[in-house]
Amino acid sequence: MTNEIPTGPQTAAPSGSDPALMREMFRTMHLIREFEERAAEEYMRGNIGGFLHLAIGEEAAVVGSVLALRPTDPITSTYREHGQALARGSDPRAVMAELFGRQTGLCGGHGGSMHLMDREHAFYGGYGIVGGSIPLAVGLGFSITYRHADGVALAMFGDGATNQGVLTESMNMAKLWHLPVVFFCLNNQYGMGTAVDRASADTDLFTRAAAFDIPSRRIDGMDVLAVHQAVSDAAHHARTEHDPVMIEAIAYRYRGHSMSDPDKTRPEDEKARWRARDPLVTFERVLLGEGLVTGDELEEIRSSNAATVADAAAFAADSPMVPESALADHVYAHPWTDDPRGSALMPKGSK
């Protein structure tokens, strides 16, 4: 039997909750929405190449989880990770410039949309192979334990990754060695075009953790407060008990898998149903209803974000292209040749 997918009313803000945190959650969710809408436009204009995977609709899951961690807790993510970088505090200018493939980008134009990374903010990157980054997060958790540090690593992955063997390996090691890892499955209900029930024999993905005696739960990923609470609890458990936790957050992406997906196969009534639970709209209602923000404050956040995104796009467009001399930069920490082409095997200094 499958559990009901949680679709209840938006969680009320707990009494005594911090209005500044509430506003920050809304600000970040809105920034991501605004940023990605703009990224889609820039993609259509040809300013962004390759794949562009948008998380529009998933902002509550992204922001609720990232903001529940300490800024020093390391995170890994998938190729749908603009929001994670922004939530972590990466400069929107540098993120947009990376999408544009410019020198000023977060990764100097070497990464692109799928490979954002910001070490300064303990964002350990977006990865393009489904499931492939999960053991890296376990390694980040291992490092915390090895150094007797106080931290939690969060592995963010999608529903599709739960059918990759490496998740099983990762969960087993995390539990076996008591590593502080939160396995955060952002279940947007589709692995590209394949619905979870067409790919998974058991669609209760959170129950995968039971095989390793890892506590797990399913939450409403459209409800930022529910996500924030669940990840706060999970991170606290991982940090204090030195043990992993799994969370499955049910969400929905409002766009196709990537910009090249016309989104023809998902049922229209399903899309409409989930659009009716837009995480920004529902959260705004809670904030206003409970008097945590005023309409004017929300408007101020919106216009500030719009200006930030416009500035980021202008910055990216005005940024220099990556010089070709950077082609072979960063292949090695200790390169032995300056020549990226013909003589790449020649030891440095030997002519």
Add this chain to the structure above:
Amino acid sequence: MTTEVATVTYREALTQAMREELERDPDVFLMGEDIGLFEGSFKVTRGLLAEFGPDRVIDTPISEAGFVGLGIGAAMTGLRPVIELMTVNFSIVAMDQIINNASKVRYMFGGQVSVPMVIRMPGGAGHQLGAQHSHSLEAWFTHVPGLKVVCPSTPYDAKGLLKTAIRDDDPVIFLESEGLYAKKGPIGGADDLVPFGQAAVRRSGSHCTIIAVSRMVWISLAAADLLAADGVECDVIDPRTTRPLDLETIAASVRRTNHCVVVDEGWPECGLASNIATHVYESCFDWLDAPVGRVNAADVPIPYARNLEQASLPSATDVADAVRATLARGT
């Protein structure tokens, strides 16, 4: 200054390298299947669990992709994992982690992180282990920018190169040869590091250059003995690392001998020998008196039956024949 100390096995040379680096740097840890309590499938980690404890010598589940990935994540924070894959054959299970993550993260993240990790693994055939346990995958790894690839042939190099690998800030694929673990020879002291990208000239001769990797160095030295009996003298060059490759030493030799044969235990197609031969053509074309010869494993999965397996692998006779054929073409 090089201080040669005791004569030990290739296996013990590797153990010493790890012991010394574990002592030197608390960020170094070992991880792999049965490396602790069992002391390694090939006993390369003998004594290290007892000496350094289970926090630094870690037995893993049989999850190659998982613990190689874990090592990459740990290395991204500055730890120095030395991962043992029980054999090179099992690296294939971890190839996504090695190729898509270890070799890429530094580049695609604009240099924000390094992966100071070593993945040690024995490879090669010759023990009747059949098709799935006899791979020589030097060429696969050498293909990939972002990796460094090391193939020691002597105890001295096994120790000195492994110490260099552990101190290197890039991911190093360290390919040991199963057939060499019992090989004895002198080794260096705690500070004798062997640099990457510096070939060793194992024997000198003026008629033909033999370039050989890992265990094939010894096959080629035996071939050189056979040839010397006929008055043919060979340079035998051991690149020691295939990425970076010391083309300078190779080219200097070929320009002197005007003949070249390349020997590796992998398959012939898109192989290490083909690749080195191409470099020789590109850098020495005007000096060559004959096409570059190649000696490889037969282009078949490695068979079980002893006689078939031996027939599939390069032998000293094969190498000597290849040298003679090359010299015959050149006259």
